[in-house]
Amino acid sequence: MQLSLTEEDYLKAIFYLSDYDFEKGVSTNDIAKRIDISAASVSDMIKKLSQKKMIHYVKYQGVTLTDQGKQYAIDIIRKHRLWETFLVDKLKFSWDEVHEIAEQLEHIQSRKLTERLDAFLDFPTFDPHGDPIPNEKGEIILQKRINLKSSPLYTMLKVVAVHENTPLFLKHLNKIQVSIGTHIRVLDKIAYDESLEIEIDAQRILMVSKEVAENIFVSKV
Amino acid sequence: MQLSLTEEDYLKAIFYLSDYDFEKGVSTNDIAKRIDISAASVSDMIKKLSQKKMIHYVKYQGVTLTDQGKQYAIDIIRKHRLWETFLVDKLKFSWDEVHEIAEQLEHIQSRKLTERLDAFLDFPTFDPHGDPIPNEKGEIILQKRINLKSSPLYTMLKVVAVHENTPLFLKHLNKIQVSIGTHIRVLDKIAYDESLEIEIDAQRILMVSKEVAENIFVSKV
DNA sequence: CAGATTTTTTTGGTAAATGTAAGATAATCA
DNA sequence: TGATTATCTTACATTTACCAAAAAAATCTG
Numbered sequence: 001m002q003l004s005l006t007e008e009d010y011l012k013a014i015f016y017l018s019d020y021d022f023e024k025g026v027s028t029n030d031i032a033k034r035i036d037i038s039a040a041s042v043s044d045m046i047k048k049l050s051q052k053k054m055i056h057y058v059k060y061q062g063v064t065l066t067d068q069g070k071q072y073a074i075d076i077i078r079k080h081r082l083w084e085t086f087l088v089d090k091l092k093f094s095w096d097e098v099h100e101i102a103e104q105l106e107h108i109q110s111r112k113l114t115e116r117l118d119a120f121l122d123f124p125t126f127d128p129h130g131d132p133i134p135n136e137k138g139e140i141i142l143q144k145r146i147n148l149k150s151s152p153l154y155t156m157l158k159v160v161a162v163h164e165n166t167p168l169f170l171k172h173l174n175k176i177q178v179s180i181g182t183h184i185r186v187l188d189k190i191a192y193d194e195s196l197e198i199e200i201d202a203q204r205i206l207m208v209s210k211e212v213a214e215n216i217f218v219s220k221v
Numbered sequence: 222m223q224l225s226l227t228e229e230d231y232l233k234a235i236f237y238l239s240d241y242d243f244e245k246g247v248s249t250n251d252i253a254k255r256i257d258i259s260a261a262s263v264s265d266m267i268k269k270l271s272q273k274k275m276i277h278y279v280k281y282q283g284v285t286l287t288d289q290g291k292q293y294a295i296d297i298i299r300k301h302r303l304w305e306t307f308l309v310d311k312l313k314f315s316w317d318e319v320h321e322i323a324e325q326l327e328h329i330q331s332r333k334l335t336e337r338l339d340a341f342l343d344f345p346t347f348d349p350h351g352d353p354i355p356n357e358k359g360e361i362i363l364q365k366r367i368n369l370k371s372s373p374l375y376t377m378l379k380v381v382a383v384h385e386n387t388p389l390f391l392k393h394l395n396k397i398q399v400s401i402g403t404h405i406r407v408l409d410k411i412a413y414d415e416s417l418e419i420e421i422d423a424q425r426i427l428m429v430s431k432e433v434a435e436n437i438f439v440s441k442v
Numbered sequence: 443c444a445g446a447t448t449t450t451t452t453t454g455g456t457a458a459a460t461g462t463a464a465g466a467t468a469a470t471c472a
Numbered sequence: 473t474g475a476t477t478a479t480c481t482t483a484c485a486t487t488t489a490c491c492a493a494a495a496a497a498a499t500c501t502g
Contacts, residue, residue: 004458004459006458006459006460027479027480028479028480028481029478029479029480037459037460037461038460038461038462039479039480039481040460040461040462040463040480040481040482040483041459041460041461042480043480043481043482044458044459044460044481044482045459045460048458059467059480059481060466060467060468060479060480060481087334090341091334091337091338091341092337093333093337097333100331101329101331101334104328104329104330104331105326105329108322108325108326109325110321110322110325112314112318113308113312113322116312116313116314117312120311120312225488225489227488227489227490248449248450249449249450249451250448250449250450258489258490258491259490259491259492260449260450260451261450261451261452261453261490261491261492261493262489262490262491263450264450264451264452265451265488265489265490266489266490269488269489280450280451280497281449281450281451281496281497281498
């Protein structure tokens, strides 16, 4: 089935809010907040997507994606991440510039284009922010990643992904020279404001705020 | 100014219907036919685009593009032709597959993306159908091209462009092995049905219908 | 040049996507 | 458990983009 641009955005929002637990219902309000739209409008759209069998919906309870809806959402995310990879790898954009453009490109409809792009990029498995790119069948490899905020002290860690793809956040990471692959050791956790003292690439030592730490994901080296 | 996808389509249609004579007014009906929409709707949209100073409009007379509108239209065409070039050169699409996809891609809004794409493609001047790609300033190099139907007999000619970018037409050209760069000599013009007898690459001789000849553009070698 | 024809515009109406305001339902707390 | 609060839905309104039918203007033609 062919959905409108708007419907696609709703599906994607529901997918992200599910956070890989597709049993759990997603609330109207959460969707509203996520895509910055009134709850009333979300209520309307929920009815529509439900009718189209993309979501399962019971009044006053949350919505869950149907298998069809989930596949559709994954396809959009696949396209988004492939385009981001294209923009960074081929067109030399920096990682803080690509999200917005990929938000547009993800809606381009052409199965063949997606597959050709995938091949052109040599079948990448992760996008520039470290997020996994679903394969042609819609399968996603979930990595074991820990939030930097809740990672162990003194252990050598490697940045595998960052969330919150806003230029503001990503530019800050550029400034403190943190990117995918950077090695980090947490030296101290400050109870007062939940900030962290970290060592970067076994060289520099600095403090990062709770907000920053929450959006960095690491794995053990 | 930011226009909607639909408004962009109208501007592009008006640009093409103007056929580089931007003094001449384009009629409501012609626009309606071109984008397959009722004249009433066109009438509505004309008012809107006029208000936005994209076109100049006097009731019951045709519309003409303002400088702003012309630049906007050229920008869309630039994007369309760059994307087509990308699809053929980089993603190995054939020339009969790219038009539809480029119709979607041409609406992506990012000046920087367009310029990066242009550079990535090494600043191409013609798209896969032989049409000139406007440069960053919106300048278009108009080639001297003659319609095959009205070209001289016995002269050696070279295909520089084809119009009507439908798969149906382009696949037919594939079949008769005509593409950009092919050498053609017109051997005879049949008065009865306006078809042409042509020699291709100094080898094969065949007949092409009026419809085909009208959509092939050539220059003298 | 006057009636016929064509073209264009206006009028009134629909569907999609949104919003505000208000009412309905569910959850929570005292 | 009843009242309060939070969440969700409904009702009604707006904007964009469209259409069919009627009206108006322009153009053609005998």
